[in-house]
């Protein structure tokens with residue numbers, strides 16, 4: 001599907017949620033979309049790793065990491081697993097690392113910032129629940145549209 005978020009907004013604005021512009025592109029792809037899978041976790045990336053090790057089928061993982069800037073929830077190994085499993089992208093309310101490597105991968109990654117420190121892995125977090133950040137609610141099964149201009153969320157595929 002070829003789209004521009006600005007054009008989608010003009011056509012479907014009333015039916016879209018528009019994320020606050022707090023994200024940067026870190027992946028090798030900045031234009032991606034798909035059905036949403038959600039994870040909520042704080043400074044513990046266990047569920048990010050295990051979810052991105054499952055078949056992605058073109059979906060986008062939305063991670064509410066509480067906006068923490070203390071550690072990275074995703075790096076090159078987890079991102080490589082996401083590519084291998086066919087995920088379209090990751091939208092992360094938190095940080096990444098290994099930015100040179102993930103910038104060359106065929107994966108969309110929007111996140112707040114990069115930091116070298118890795119996260120804990122204690123097996124904590126929740127999956128497949130609605131999450132809210134950047135002024136927007138993301139529910140499992142919603143559809144997300146990302147490009148260089150920003151991020152839109154819709155209840156259904158556009």
Ligand SMILES: O=C([O-])CC(=O)C(=O)O
Pocket residue numbers: 045072073074075076077078079097098118119
């Ligand atoms: O393993 C981690 O926790 C994050 C990371 O560096 C990677 O995905 O390569």
